[in-house]
Amino acid sequence: MDIDFVITWVDMNDPQWQKDFATYAGKINNNTNEFSEARFRECGLLKYWFRGVEKFAPWVRKIHFVTCGQHPEWLNLNHPKLHPVHHEDYIPRQFLPCFNSSLIEIYLHQIPDLAEHFVYFNDDFFIINNITEKRFFTDGLPNDIAAFRFNSGLSLWNKCLKNNIAIINKHFDKKEIMKRDHDKWFNKNYGGKANLTWLLRPYPQFITLRTPHNAQPYRKTTFEEVWNYAGNELAEMSNHKFRSPEDYTQELFRTWQICRSDFVPYNTYNDTKMFPLAFRAGKAMKAIREQSYSLICLNDSIHIRNFENTVQNIHSAFESILPDKSTFEL
Numbered sequence: 001m002d003i004d005f006v007i008t009w010v011d012m013n014d015p016q017w018q019k020d021f022a023t024y025a026g027k028i029n030n031n032t033n034e035f036s037e038a039r040f041r042e043c044g045l046l047k048y049w050f051r052g053v054e055k056f057a058p059w060v061r062k063i064h065f066v067t068c069g070q071h072p073e074w075l076n077l078n079h080p081k082l083h084p085v086h087h088e089d090y091i092p093r094q095f096l097p098c099f100n101s102s103l104i105e106i107y108l109h110q111i112p113d114l115a116e117h118f119v120y121f122n123d124d125f126f127i128i129n130n131i132t133e134k135r136f137f138t139d140g141l142p143n144d145i146a147a148f149r150f151n152s153g154l155s156l157w158n159k160c161l162k163n164n165i166a167i168i169n170k171h172f173d174k175k176e177i178m179k180r181d182h183d184k185w186f187n188k189n190y191g192g193k194a195n196l197t198w199l200l201r202p203y204p205q206f207i208t209l210r211t212p213h214n215a216q217p218y219r220k221t222t223f224e225e226v227w228n229y230a231g232n233e234l235a236e237m238s239n240h241k242f243r244s245p246e247d248y249t250q251e252l253f254r255t256w257q258i259c260r261s262d263f264v265p266y267n268t269y270n271d272t273k274m275f276p277l278a279f280r281a282g283k284a285m286k287a288i289r290e291q292s293y294s295l296i297c298l299n300d301s302i303h304i305r306n307f308e309n310t311v312q313n314i315h316s317a318f319e320s321i322l323p324d325k326s327t328f329e330l
Contacts (some may be wrong), residue, residue: 001140002061003133004115005053008104009123011070012040020068020097024241030302034156034243038300040099043311045126045298046072048318050328052127056294059133064111064118066104068097074329082328085111095238102160102243105250106234109223116220117142120250124298125215128321129291135271142217143266146185146258148196151208159245161208164252167230169205172259180261187265209255214272214295216250222257271295278303281310288317 011017012028021028021040029035053060066085071077077084087096090110091103098104101122108120119136136143151158178185178201185197193210200207227234230248237247257263271294275284278301287296304310 001117001133001137002115003059003137004062004064004118005057005060005121006064006066006108006111006114006118007049007121007123008066008101009042009046009070010040010067011042011072012037013042014070017068017070021099024097025099036302038302038304041300043300043314045311045314045318046123047074047326047329048322049121049123049126050075051318051322051324051326054326054328055322056127056130057132061115062113064114066108066111076328076330079328083111083113092238095241098241100240100243100247102247102249103238103240106223106237106248106253108218108250109220109227114220118218118220120216120218122297124300126288126296126298126318127215127294128288128296129294131294135294136215136217138264138266141262141264142219142257143268144217144254144258144263145190145193145210145212145266145268146181146187146197146263147190147194147210148200148207149210150196156243156245157249158208160243160247160249161211161251163246163248164255165206165208167233167248167252168255168259171229171256172206174204174206177259177261184261184263184265187267189265189267189270191267193267193269206255206259209251209258211251211254212268212272213274213297213299214268216254218253219257219262222253222260222262225260226253226256273297274299277301277310277314278305281314285313285317288314289320291321 025035028037030037062081062083064083064085069086091107117137153159153162273293274297276299284298
């Protein structure tokens with residue numbers, strides 16, 4: 001089974017990006033999350049993403065490197081596994097340029113030559129230990145956790161997740177789905193992550209599912225099905241050049257995949273971890289050096305103290321496990 005990786009990346013230091021950003025948003029504003037430096041800055045860690053893939057997941061068929069036409073100078077664009085993808089290669093041009101990660105993600109299925117089975121990475125997700133195809137897919141189905149979580153709906157992101165669930169509840173009957181897939185929703189491997197699922201078992205509608213912030217396996221067919229059902233809503237949000245409370249996100253496709261029973265129960269929290277660098281940078285560095293997980297997320301923030309020193313220390317941690325250049329580097 002062919003499995004592709006898709007990674008999205010942006011470099012806010014690129015002159016053309018800065019010109020486009022200024023046209024539609026003015027200056028970077030660290031008082032507003034959607035326009036903050038932390039959402040767009042490049043910390044020089046991308047080479048460790050490629051080193052991790054080459055060392056720990058050499059089985060990947062192709063890497064689709066999605067940008068607005070940028071690439072770091074060191075990247076070997078002629079690598080046989082690398083497919084540089086410009087936004088205009090798969091997103092309708094009337095919606096470009098865009099600075100909305102959710103918009104960039106809802107069109108992923110239109111990337112040319114994308115395999116049916118693919119894993120989506122943000123550029124802050126890293127592979128730091130050996131990992132096999134079976135971590136992401138079992139018998140052609142994505143491995144995932146079907147469990148509910150509390151959603152206050154206060155933040156922009158949580159509002160978007162509620163938008164997703166509104167579409168899910170229009171199309172799927174919770175009682176019917178959970179009866180059909182009882183063993184998938186109440187799998188013993190989820191442990192305490194399923195507590196809210198048990199508690200809300202009598203509740204008639206779906207609520208937000210747990211959203212492990214890390215590399216996510218998908219089937220391209222899932223994206224096509226969701227677009228066939230909710231194409232009007234997704235096309236409408238495509239006008240949002242920046243993230244908006246009216247957006248839908250990639251979690252819509254993931255939740256659809258789960259409700260279609262197109263997944264195999266897997267507690268992704270067992271071998272993945274998100275580290276908010278604002279207050280867990282030290283633990284992130286320790287996890288990298290000790291290779292405590294298969295996959296980690298290093299979540300950036302404008303609130304990181306001693307930012308440059310923190311980034312330098314993270315570089316050192318990666319160098320301790322991935323010191324050698326990959327063939328993706330010139």
